[in-house]
Amino acid sequence: MLSLWLNVLASGILLGLVYGLVALGLTIIFGVMRVVNFAHGEMVVFGVYIGYWAVRLCNVPIIVAAAIAAVLMFFFGYLLEASIVKRFVNRPHHYQFIVFIGLSLLFSGVLLVAFGPDPRPTASELSFSTVSLGFVTLDLARLQAAITAGLLIALLGVYLRFSSFGRALRAAADNRLGGLVVGLNIPRVYAVTFGIGAACAGVAGALISPLFDAQPYLAVDFTLLAFVTVIVGGLGSFSGALLGGLVIGVAEAIAALMFTPSLKTALPYALLIIILIFRPRGFFGAKEI
C-alpha cells in the first residue's frame, strides 16, 4: 500500500514538473506583457505534434524532438507577437481575450485541417519502459520529461536572473515606462518574451508526446490546466508556476487513485477555488495586479 502511494506521488511529481514548464510559459508572458495567452494549450498541442512527427517518423530521441520544438515554437511565438499580439498589448483584457480566442480557434482549425480529428497514438517503446528505484517504479518517459523540464526551468531561471536580456525582461515587467526611458527596446523584449513562453509550451508538449495521443481537442484542457496551475501559484510568479505545477500534478495523481476519473479532472478546479478562498492571489502572487 505504501509503495502504491509512493508510486502515485512520484508520477504526480514528475508530471507536475512538466505542468510547471507549461505554466511557466504562461506566467512569463503575463508577468512581462500583462497579457493572458488563451491560446497556450494550442501551443502545447503544436509541441505534441512536433514530438509525434520527430519521434515516430524521423526516429530521433525525445530530447532532440524537444529541442526542435523549442526552436520552432520560439520563432513561432516571436513572429506571432511581432505581427499580431503587439497590436493588442495595451488594449483592455476582454479585447485580448477575444483576440486569443480567435487565435486559438484559428490554430485548432489549422490542426484539424492538417491532421484530422482522430487521435494519433504516439506510444513508443519508451512509453512502456520503467526504471525501478527500490520502493518506486518510475515510468521512463515521465522521468525523462520531468528531468528535462526541471533542467529547463532551472536554466531559464538562471538565464533570467543573470543575463543582460533577463535584466531587461525583468525591468520591462517591473516598469514598462521606465524601461522605455532608459532605452530598452521594449517591442523586442516583448517579442522574445512571447517566443520564450511559446517555446516552454512547445517543449512541454514534445516531452509529453509519448504519454498523450496527439489530438487537436487536447488544447482546451491544456489551456485550462495552465490557467489553474498559474493561479494556484500566483499569476506572474516564476516559482509560483513551478509550485503550482507540482501541486496540480500530485493532486491529479492522488485523485485518480482515490476517486473516479471524472473527479480527477475536477479536482484541480476545486483546489483552485479552495486556494482562492484562503490565498486569493495564489502562493506567490503579486500584491498589485
Add this chain to the structure above:
Amino acid sequence: MKRWLAGAMVFVVLTLVGSFADPYLISLMTIVLLFTFLGQSWNLMLGIGGQLSIGHALFVGLGAYSVGVLYVKYGISPWIGLFLGMIIAGSVGAALAWLSFRFEVRGIYFALLTIAAAEFARIMFSGWEFVGAMQGLFFPAPTGEIEFLMLRGGARFYYFVALALAALGIAGTELISRSYLGYVWRAMRDDEPAARALGVRTFRHKILVISVSAAAAAAGGGVLGLVQGSIFPDSIMGMGLSVDVLIGPVVGGLGTTFGPLIGSLTAIPLNHLMSAIGDSLRIPGLNNITYGIVLILVVWFLPVGIWPAIVRLGEAIQAPSKVWLPHLRKAEE
C-alpha cells in the same frame, strides 16, 4: 426617444420575420435572439458593471438544468424552473463575486475565477447521474400545441419567446443604465476608488451587478435548453458557450444597446455558414479558421464594434465634414 423608436421598429421587423419566415430562418433567428439576450446579460456585467466574465456558461447551464431537471424529472412548469434557475445562478454569481472581491481580487483574476468555476461545474455535472451525466437530459418532443403555462410549443412559439426575451433584455438594460443603479455601476466601472470616495459601497454593488447578470443569463439558458430540446454539460456549460455569449456584444459594440443584437446577427449566421461549407467540403476545421480570423479582424479594425461604426457612418452621411474629420483625427492619434 429616437432610440426607443428605432428599437420599436426593429421589434416590428423581427415580429414580421417570425410570422412569415421559413423554418430554417426561424430556428436560426431564435438562436440569434437568445444569444442577443445572453450577450446583453454579459454586457450588463462588463459594459456597465466593469467586471469581465469569461465563464458565463456556468450561469447559462445552471438555468438550463433547473428548467430541465424540474420539467423532465417531475413535470413541473418551466416557469418555476426559470425562476429557480435565476435564484440559483444569482446566488452562485454573488458567492463568486464575494469570494473574489473580498480581498480586492479583481480584473483578470476574477475573469479566470469565472472560467474555473464554469469548468468545475461542467465536470461535476458530467459526472452527476441525477442530472443525466454525460448522456444529458431530453425534453419530450413538442406536440406542436402551444401550452403557455408549460412554456411549450413549436419552433415559431419559441421564436416569439426568444424575441420577447431579447426585447426585454434590451429594454431592461436601457432602463437600468439610466436608473440610479446604472449611474452607480458606470461610476464604479470607470473609477472605483473615486466612486467609493463618493460613498458608493462598491463591494456590494459589484456583487449586485454580477448577481443580476448571472440571473439574467440563467433565464436565457433555461429557454435555450427548451429550444434545443436537450441539455448536455459539454455544450451548455462548456467554454465554447462562454465564448459564444460574449462574441455578440464584443463584435456588435460593447456597452451599446443594439450591439449584442447586431453582433449575434453577424456572428451566428457566419458560423453556421462556415460549418456548412466546411461539412460539404469535408474540411472539419474550416469554420474554426474563418471564425478565428473574423474575430481577430473585428477587434483589430473595429475595436469599438460594428454598431458604433454604423452609427458613425450614418452621422457621416448626414453631415460629412462636421463629424467625420474629428473622428479621423482621433483615429490618427
